[in-house]
Amino acid sequence: MVEASGTLTRRLLLWLLLAPALVWLLGLILLPHLDLALLSFRERTGPGEYAYSLAQYRTFFAEPLYWDVFVRTAVISLIATAITLLIAFPIAWTIAKLTQGRVSALLFAVCLIPFWVSETVRTLGWMILLRETGVLPGVLVSLGVTDAPVEMLYRDATILVGLVYTSLLFMVVPLYSSLESLDDSLIEAAYDLGGNGWTVLRTIVIPHAAPGITAGCIVVFMLTLGNYLTASLLGGKNSLWFTEQIYTQFITRFNWEQGAAFGFLLLLLSSLMVWIGLRLSGQKFADVMSRS
Amino acid sequence: MMAMLTRRAAALAALAALLSLGVLPGVAMAQGTLRIITWADYVPADVAAQFTKETGIKVEVTLSNNEEMISKLRATRGAGFDIAQPSQDRILGPQQEFGIYKPIDLTKVKVDLIQPDLLATVRRNATVGGKLYALPYVWGAEGMVVNTQRTKVADYLDLCRSDLKGRTSVRLRRPTLMAFAFAMGKDPFALYGDPKAYSALMDQIGARLIACKPNFRFFFDNRDQLLNGMRSGELHAAMMWDSGGWKLARENPAIQFIAPKSGALGWLDTYTLPARGKNEAAVYAWINFTLRPEIAARIAKNIGNFSAAKGAEPLTDPKLRAQFAESFPRGFKDVRWYPAIPPGLEEIEGRVLDRIKAAK
Numbered sequence: 001m002v003e004a005s006g007t008l009t010r011r012l013l014l015w016l017l018l019a020p021a022l023v024w025l026l027g028l029i030l031l032p033h034l035d036l037a038l039l040s041f042r043e044r045t046g047p048g049e050y051a052y053s054l055a056q057y058r059t060f061f062a063e064p065l066y067w068d069v070f071v072r073t074a075v076i077s078l079i080a081t082a083i084t085l086l087i088a089f090p091i092a093w094t095i096a097k098l099t100q101g102r103v104s105a106l107l108f109a110v111c112l113i114p115f116w117v118s119e120t121v122r123t124l125g126w127m128i129l130l131r132e133t134g135v136l137p138g139v140l141v142s143l144g145v146t147d148a149p150v151e152m153l154y155r156d157a158t159i160l161v162g163l164v165y166t167s168l169l170f171m172v173v174p175l176y177s178s179l180e181s182l183d184d185s186l187i188e189a190a191y192d193l194g195g196n197g198w199t200v201l202r203t204i205v206i207p208h209a210a211p212g213i214t215a216g217c218i219v220v221f222m223l224t225l226g227n228y229l230t231a232s233l234l235g236g237k238n239s240l241w242f243t244e245q246i247y248t249q250f251i252t253r254f255n256w257e258q259g260a261a262f263g264f265l266l267l268l269l270s271s272l273m274v275w276i277g278l279r280l281s282g283q284k285f286a287d288v289m290s291r292s
Numbered sequence: 293m294m295a296m297l298t299r300r301a302a303a304l305a306a307l308a309a310l311l312s313l314g315v316l317p318g319v320a321m322a323q324g325t326l327r328i329i330t331w332a333d334y335v336p337a338d339v340a341a342q343f344t345k346e347t348g349i350k351v352e353v354t355l356s357n358n359e360e361m362i363s364k365l366r367a368t369r370g371a372g373f374d375i376a377q378p379s380q381d382r383i384l385g386p387q388q389e390f391g392i393y394k395p396i397d398l399t400k401v402k403v404d405l406i407q408p409d410l411l412a413t414v415r416r417n418a419t420v421g422g423k424l425y426a427l428p429y430v431w432g433a434e435g436m437v438v439n440t441q442r443t444k445v446a447d448y449l450d451l452c453r454s455d456l457k458g459r460t461s462v463r464l465r466r467p468t469l470m471a472f473a474f475a476m477g478k479d480p481f482a483l484y485g486d487p488k489a490y491s492a493l494m495d496q497i498g499a500r501l502i503a504c505k506p507n508f509r510f511f512f513d514n515r516d517q518l519l520n521g522m523r524s525g526e527l528h529a530a531m532m533w534d535s536g537g538w539k540l541a542r543e544n545p546a547i548q549f550i551a552p553k554s555g556a557l558g559w560l561d562t563y564t565l566p567a568r569g570k571n572e573a574a575v576y577a578w579i580n581f582t583l584r585p586e587i588a589a590r591i592a593k594n595i596g597n598f599s600a601a602k603g604a605e606p607l608t609d610p611k612l613r614a615q616f617a618e619s620f621p622r623g624f625k626d627v628r629w630y631p632a633i634p635p636g637l638e639e640i641e642g643r644v645l646d647r648i649k650a651a652k
Contacts, residue, residue, distance in 0.1 A: 047388045047389050047635055048388070048389055048390070048391070063643075063646075065646055065647060065650045066646075069650065070649065096327075130523075131524075131526070132526050133524040133525065133526060143535070151458070151526075153510075154509075154510060162335075236509075236510040236511075237505070237508055237509075237511050237649070238652070239508050240649065240650060245646075248642075248646075250363065251359055251363045252359040252363075252465075252642070253358055253365060253638060253639065253642040254359075254362060254366065254389075254637065254638070255642070
């Protein structure tokens with residue numbers, strides 16, 4: 001009897017502890033998504049009247065504009081993820097292997113400092129630096145590199161700079177944690193056995209860090225794909241970012257049905273990309289997530 | 293310990309009782325709050341403070357724009373705010389579609405404080421099922437700002453001239469479509485009842501704006517973005533509404549606000565009551581308070597536009613009146629008011645705006 005009530009209490013306690021997470025998942029993630037899903041299969045037939053239809057998804061495939069923006073967003077996000085990985089890897093390596101103690105902590109802090117201010121402020125900072133009457137074009141003129149100030153905003157490259165800058169930390173952290181666990185003696189042994197830098201990187205370091213790399217790539221890709229502010233502010237009149245389309249449909253066009261359909265397509269795209277990424281790198285989702 | 297706590301509690305209770313009775317001098321009676329969703333500058337802090345002092349009602353302001361106001365009210369089915377201030381042409385459609393407002397009770401409003409011709413405009417455009425859903429608040433007109441040291445423009449199509457490549461800006465919103473339609477000699481308002489012809493016209497305007505796209509440095513989203521572009525000299529001419537243009541003109545005499553040859557489009561923002569707003573007594577108190585000539589004049593000065601309150605005009609800033617006379621030499625004749633947008637038209641416009649955005 002005593003034992004039975006003990007397990008009961010324990011089970012009750014477990015549910016109690018789980019409750020906040022469950023409420024969160026159900027109430028704030030699952031239910032709104034279900035509502036959005038229903039919304040995306042609706043079509044306005046008259047003032048205040050709606051009927052079920054696939055019209056919203058048809059519009060997406062029929063109007064090349066939305067499709068183009070969709071593909072463009074995915075491609076730029078992929079490029080941004082690749083660049084972030086290339087920049088973050090040496091940083092993470094330096095912090096994990098080449099420095100120790102206070103220096104390594106200091107380097108981490110340097111990576112972290114930009115995140116002490118909000119994304120808006122960071123993006124506006126880039127705008128001040130890069131606009132025609134801004135800091136960098138002025139410096140270039142005074143150095144004699146260009147004759148007249150050049151407008152550096154509103155280009156695809158500007159969007160990339162902003163996205164990479166914003167997501168660097170999210171790549172450095174998982175890379176650092178997976179590189180730190182790599183035993184230095186393995187690298188030394190590889191060199192002793194006649195390996196050069198490239199083979200060591202390819203056969204020892206990268207396989208060991210693979211879960212970290214995949215985790216970082218997934219997080220960064222998701223962040224850039226769903227980014228709204230950086231793309232729309234730095235991209236200007238040609239930004240064409242898919243989240244912007246979703247915002248426009250919901251807020252300025254009052255077309256929630258179309259916006260919901262776009263939202264689901266974006267969710268599908270990111271899930272698909274993550275799945276492909278895991279497949280290509282031969283990683284397991286649970287393994288990767290425990291690293292990030 | 294216990295005694296001390298109770299004593300403090302008793303003192304607090306007594307204080308609360310005094311407050312609620314309004315016994316303490318200088319402390320107004322609390323009458324709840326009035327939640328307003330509106331545009332920047334529309335509720336000046338000093339006006340709100342005076343209202344609170346007179347009535348005890350606290351004023352909570354949320355800043356927004358037409359589309360966001362409607363979207364927010366749609367999401368809550370008209371809850372969350374007691375007053376919203378959309379433009380008069382944006383009331384009929386959303387009201388028919390989403391039912392987010394409740395009718396105005398004119399018996400509670402000092403109607404004779406409102407300029408009759410503006411009230412008539414709102415009556416024409418914001419009456420649904422025989423009931424009036426809005427009252428006029430502030431009005432102004434859309435035109436162009438131009439840096440006269442750099443260039444000269446007379447109408448919207450001049451923004452597309454080859455010598456202004458990358459030096460102009462417009463909003464990627466419906467007023468731009470309307471403005472360019474008139475500049476091209478068309479009357480989009482006449483086609484409001486004919487979606488097919490309207491759609492064809494919008495396609496035509498879209499093509500014109502796409503051809504003009506290299507001239508636009510950016511599509512501005514808010515006033516400050518445009519003002520900064522003009523101040524820094526990055527922009528030479530742009531579409532802008534009067535208050536922003538006159539603000540620039542006061543800072544830099546080389547910059548002027550002009551009414552385009554094809555006519556300026558007049559906007560009129562309103563008071564509306566969200567369907568599930570709570571504090572109705574406070575709403576009418578606020579409306580009557582802000583219609584008082586001296587209060588209305590202060591609000592108008594803060595925005596840099598003109599009040600819909602009748603008595604406010606003689607009290608309006610003389611500088612502003614001079615600027616109006618200069619920009620609109622023929623007065624109201626240069627201003628064309630937006631008629632109410634029938635539901636469904638914005639979808640057509642939206643598709644055209646998306647195409648402009650996507651064009652290379």
